[in-house]
Amino acid sequence: MENTGTDTLPLNMISSEEQETVCIFGTGDFGRSLAFKMLQCGYSIVFGSRNPRTSSLLPSGAEVLSYSEAAQKSDIIIIAVHRDHYDFLTALTEVLRGKILVDVSNNLKINQYPESNAEYLAQLVPGTRVVKAFNTISAWALQSGALDANRQVLVCGNDSKAKQRVMDIVRSLGLTPLDQGSLIAASDIENYPLQLFPMWRFPFCLSAVLCVFFFVYSVIRDIIYPYVYDKKDNTFRLAVSIPNRVFPIVALMLLALVYLPGIIAAILQLYRGTKYRRFPDWLDHWMLCRKQLGLIALGFAFLHVIYTLVIPIRYYVRWRLRNVTVTQAIAKKENPFITSQAWLSDSYLSLGILGFFFFVLLGITSLPSVSNMVNWREFRFVQSKLGYVTLILCTAHTLIYGGDRFLKPSNLKWYLPLAHVLALIIPCTVLVIKFLLILPCIDKPLTRIRQGWERSSKLSK
Numbered sequence: 132m133e134n135t136g137t138d139t140l141p142l143n144m145i146s147s148e149e150q151e152t153v154c155i156f157g158t159g160d161f162g163r164s165l166a167f168k169m170l171q172c173g174y175s176i177v178f179g180s181r182n183p184r185t186s187s188l189l190p191s192g193a194e195v196l197s198y199s200e201a202a203q204k205s206d207i208i209i210i211a212v213h214r215d216h217y218d219f220l221t222a223l224t225e226v227l228r229g230k231i232l233v234d235v236s237n238n239l240k241i242n243q244y245p246e247s248n249a250e251y252l253a254q255l256v257p258g259t260r261v262v263k264a265f266n267t268i269s270a271w272a273l274q275s276g277a278l279d280a281n282r283q284v285l286v287c288g289n290d291s292k293a294k295q296r297v298m299d300i301v302r303s304l305g306l307t308p309l310d311q312g313s314l315i316a317a318s319d320i321e322n323y324p325l326q327l328f329p330m331w332r333f334p335f336c337l338s339a340v341l342c343v344f345f346f347v348y349s350v351i352r353d354i355i356y357p358y359v360y361d362k363k364d365n366t367f368r369l370a371v372s373i374p375n376r377v378f379p380i381v382a383l384m385l386l387a388l389v390y391l392p393g394i395i396a397a398i399l400q401l402y403r404g405t406k407y408r409r410f411p412d413w414l415d416h417w418m419l420c421r422k423q424l425g426l427i428a429l430g431f432a433f434l435h436v437i438y439t440l441v442i443p444i445r446y447y448v449r450w451r452l453r454n455v456t457v458t459q460a461i462a463k464k465e466n467p468f469i470t471s472q473a474w475l476s477d478s479y480l481s482l483g484i485l486g487f488f489f490f491v492l493l494g495i496t497s498l499p500s501v502s503n504m505v506n507w508r509e510f511r512f513v514q515s516k517l518g519y520v521t522l523i524l525c526t527a528h529t530l531i532y533g534g535d536r537f538l539k540p541s542n543l544k545w546y547l548p549l550a551h552v553l554a555l556i557i558p559c560t561v562l563v564i565k566f567l568l569i570l571p572c573i574d575k576p577l578t579r580i581r582q583g584w585e586r587s588s589k590l591s592k
């Protein structure tokens with residue numbers, strides 16, 4: 132078989148007038164979209180197809196040949212065919228020898244096959260240089276030019292020259308290649324487009340479960356209980372009062388859960404006496420999604436703030452205020468001003484405002500554009516110190532609110548403060564243990580473990 136002249140020249144030796152020819156196998160959606168884009172960027176395209184004839188669907192300017200004819204036109208061949216149909220390539224082994232095959236395929240499920248599609252292709256057609264690329268870009272995005280969402284093309288392959296050439300093509304299409312290493316990375320790259328918010332799943336599920344639990348609890352307490360015992364219709368509370376009880380509780384619990392894994396990890400390290408042992412998988416995963424947990428908590432805190440701001444304009448609140456005033460006027464009674472009450476109410480509001488302020492600051496510093504501007508130590512300082520300040524303020528806010536509302540002797544019924552007690556268990560535990568951990572008698576051995584002292588002293592023995 133004879134090769135045409137250009138395909139053996141490296142990219143940088145081709146003069147600017149001469150277009151690089153790239154071959155695309157498969158005239159389906161993806162093959163066409165990629166060809167369209169590449170033609171725009173000055174490549175010349177040869178399609179390989181089972182029935183080579185030009186159709187109106189294909190971009191003009193592209194040649195369509197049979198698979199084996201097309202393969203001879205270029206030393207880069209993009210395989211825009213589904214993995215299930217790769218078999219025909221075995222018959223082309225001789226034509227394809229030494230060429231770069233670009234595997235763009237995706238699967239329908241995560242880990243659908245024992246080996247990645249790219250590794251399978253490399254086994255199927257020995258003597259070729261397989262590079263995985265383009266699978267993270269959709270045909271639609273290529274054609275519509277709507278590439279602001281995801282411009283990143285993950286690339287991997289065992290042959291570094293081949294990989295480099297594919298990355299050059301990616302770059303010339305206005306996309307950003309990201310070198311992921313050897314072909315072993317292909318299975319991760321293939322799973323990537325199939326994942327649905329992997330880091331968000333646990334935080335979402337957890338917050339949904341917490342919301343439902345506290346919502347049901349509040350409905351029983353504020354609506355069903357008064358109805359059964361006093362025949363009072365409190366259903367209007369479903370709209371504002373109950374959400375405004377559920378959201379702050381969930382926000383506080385999630386914020387505490389951001390700091391709980393760090394504490395569990397510290398206890399584990401203290402117990403094991405070394406940092407050189409892997410944490411259990413659940414703890415690892417929990418540590419990795421702390422940022423997502425924190426951002427969801429911030430979302431709930433936002434909702435709590437907004438719901439709280441509308442309290443004065445609620446019909447029920449205005450009605451009660453007027454009613455109490457009128458009743459007192461008729462009875463010629465006056466409410467004494469209780470300074471301790473004023474203190475309690477003002478301090479819990481102030482703690483809430485400050486807690487929210489630090490919470491927002493925490494959220495802002497976790498944005499990549501901000502965290503890129505601080506070094507690791509500064510980032511740790513902000514996320515840890517500021518985080519604990521936020522947690523302390525929000526816990527104190529809830530504590531005073533709960534105490535003020537529910538621990539008055541007249542209100543003290545077992546079912547009343549349960550939600551607040553539950554909400555406070557985790558934050559208080561986290562804060563108490565954190566306080567113990569910074570005591571010198573515990574902090575010193577922990578620091579030694581974290582600096583790897585135990586290991587070096589063991590090694591020197």
Ligand SMILES: NC(=O)C1=CN([C@@H]2O[C@H](COP(=O)(O)OP(=O)(O)OC[C@H]3O[C@@H](n4cnc5c(N)ncnc54)[C@H](OP(=O)(O)O)[C@@H]3O)[C@@H](O)[C@H]2O)C=CC1
Nearest residue numbers: 157158159160161180181211212213216236237266269270
């Ligand atoms: N569509 C997308 O958005 C994306 C697709 N991909 C990947 O690109 C590859 C192609 O996808 P797409 O273009 O959407 O798929 P299509 O079904 O639209 O096209 C597949 C092409 O494969 C060729 N083919 C070769 N052998 C066979 C066979 N035995 N049966 C059927 N077709 C065969 C056909 O071309 P011909 O008739 O010319 O021989 C056909 O047009 C897939 O591996 C996919 O995972 C990756 C990222 C995004």
Ligand SMILES: [Cu+2]
Nearest residue numbers: 379435483528
């Ligand atoms: Cu509050």
